[in-house]
Amino acid sequence: MLGLIKKDLFLIKGNLKATGIILIVFIGLAIFGNINLAFLPVFISFVLFMSTFSYDEYNKWDSYAITLPNGRNNVVKAKYATTLILLVVSTVIVTILSILLGVVKNEFDIKEIISATIGSIVAIILLISITYPIIFKFGNEKGRIAMFIIIFLSSSIFAFLFKSVKISKDMISLLEQYGVFAFIILSIILLFGSYQLSKNIYQKKEF
Amino acid sequence: MKNAIEVKNLVKKYDKFKLGEINLEIPSGYIIGLIGENGAGKTTFMKSILNIIKKDQGSVKIFGEEAKEDDSKRNEIGVVLDNSFFPELLTAKDINSVMKSIYSKWDETLFQKYIKDFDLPYDKTIKTLSKGMRKKLEIATALSHHPKLLILDEPTSGLDPVVRNEVLEIFLGFIKDEEHTVLLSTHITSDLEHIADKIVFIDEGKIVLDKDRDELLEEYGILKCSIEEFSKIEQDDIIRYKKNKYGYEILIHNKNKLMKKYSSFVIDKITLEELMVLMIKGEK
Incomplete structure (x- = not known):
């Protein structure tokens, strides 16, 4: 599996420059404007990772990867593992940046940084968990479409909920107390389920 | 083995x-x-x-x-x-x-x-x-x-x-x-x-x-003959044949045996390419 993780990291390496530029733009926006850094760069690393699926498809890598030792299982395992590695690395970078930014702008709020970071991780895990099985089943193109539909739907649902449902103070305090844990546990379950599903799908796939 | x-x-x-x-x-x-x-x-x-x-x-x-x-x-x-x-x-x-x-x-x-x-x-x-x-x-x-x-x-x-x-x-x-x-x-x-x-x-x-x-490569061969001569070749000896401008090219098996049987004809060695083409495109 390590070999396949390396392969994806090598692929991403080629795109690092572009990512760096995007990161700088967002840091600039965060310094002079008023946007929260937490979500976007982590999201960018996810999009970066999605690009490895396109390269795989374009170069017909999968049919070869299957012939390698423990091929089919390792392909799926490596994709999830690399995503998690990437998620951890980018979260660490972004958190450090956010803290630095907070210090520079003198609006240091560790609570906000933590909740924004956890929020973005949960959001991305949700996205991955739904998108990856779709990619493994139907290919990269449809996976991308699915991803945009999920983003669109979930943001509109949340917007709708916030507007129409009156959130009582009790609910907010309840969320503050248990919400984070519930979200983390839910996303771990979701991720694991998604991994199992992808594995099953990939076992049957032909190239 | x-x-x-x-x-x-x-x-x-x-x-x-x-x-x-x-x-x-x-x-x-x-x-x-x-x-x-x-x-x-x-x-x-x-x-x-x-x-x-x-x-x-x-x-x-x-x-x-x-x-x-x-x-x-x-x-x-x-x-x-x-x-x-x-x-x-x-x-x-x-x-x-x-x-x-x-x-x-x-x-x-x-x-x-x-x-x-x-x-x-x-x-x-x-x-x-x-x-x-x-x-x-x-x-x-x-x-x-x-x-x-x-x-x-x-x-x-x-x-x-x-x-x-x-x-x-x-x-x-x-x-x-x-x-x-x-x-x-x-x-x-x-x-x-x-x-x-x-x-x-x-x-x-x-x-x-x-x-x-x-x-x-030893057993198979190509027998070449003119259009008139084609009728002299027994059907059973023909695996495939192809007609061209000058005559027929016939894919045969048991080359050495047929060389004696059809001693007046030219029987050439075959290449894999010729074999493939005749097998696929030749008529029966």
Whole structure:
């Protein structure tokens, strides 16, 4: 599996420059404007990772990867593992940046940084968990479409909920107390389920 | 004699194409050449041996055991597929690093030797390499983990004659170890005349010929005759025939026997290419 993780990291390496530029733009926006850094760069690393699926498809890598030792299982395992590695690395970078930014702008709020970071991780895990099985089943193109539909739907649902449902103070305090844990546990379950599903799908796939 | 690959009753069905039933034994220590038209089923056959596609029926044994999905035996197999398959953004150096973590017996020194012998750049992305260079990199990769079995789909396509000979020499060297086996498909049939021990001819998804190369080239022949003379040839002696401007070309079997029987006719040696063309395009 390590070999396949390396392969994806090598692929991403080629795109690092572009990512760096995007990161700088967002840091600039965060310094002079008023946007929260937490979500976007982590999201960018996810999009970066999605690009490895396109390269795989374009170069017909999968049919070869299957012939390698423990091929089919390792392909799926490596994709999830690399995503998690990437998620951890980018979260660490972004958190450090956010803290630095907070210090520079003198609006240091560790609570906000933590909740924004956890929020973005949960959001991305949700996205991955739904998108990856779709990619493994139907290919990269449809996976991308699915991803945009999920983003669109979930943001509109949340917007709708916030507007129409009156959130009582009790609910907010309840969320503050248990919400984070519930979200983390839910996303771990979701991720694991998604991994199992992808594995099953990939076992049957032909190239 | 041990078999490297044993295929029994293998069937793979598609909407418009059916492979099989295929029965084939590939003994260890042999180079097996798979020939046939484009779309005859060579790639489908190789892919089903490698489990890239799922067979509908039958069994495939590799080194005496049913080839399983995720098998550590894969460490003993080197593969080249018909299309380029390495990610284009990687370099040979990256491939080395990736494969080192994948194959338990990956030999970095050997890989670098092949890269040098093949004049391949170590630090350039695959994107910048020509088709032939990519093929060479794929072949180098297939050989560098000391496999016992090579499964190669069109390994020589896109290579110039000099490199092609170089690669064929490497295969011949590889086969000197009696435990080593090569299964390769090609449409450059002349390659096989030099190196293959056995020829397997696939047409429309079925094996139509499975013979030792020497036997095949010895037994089959082309009888040439004029249009008037054609009627003198017995129907039973004609496997296939083709009419051209000057007369007939007839594919025959039992060359030596027929040479006596039709002593007034010219019976030529056959090449694999002629055999293939006559088998596919010739009339019965």
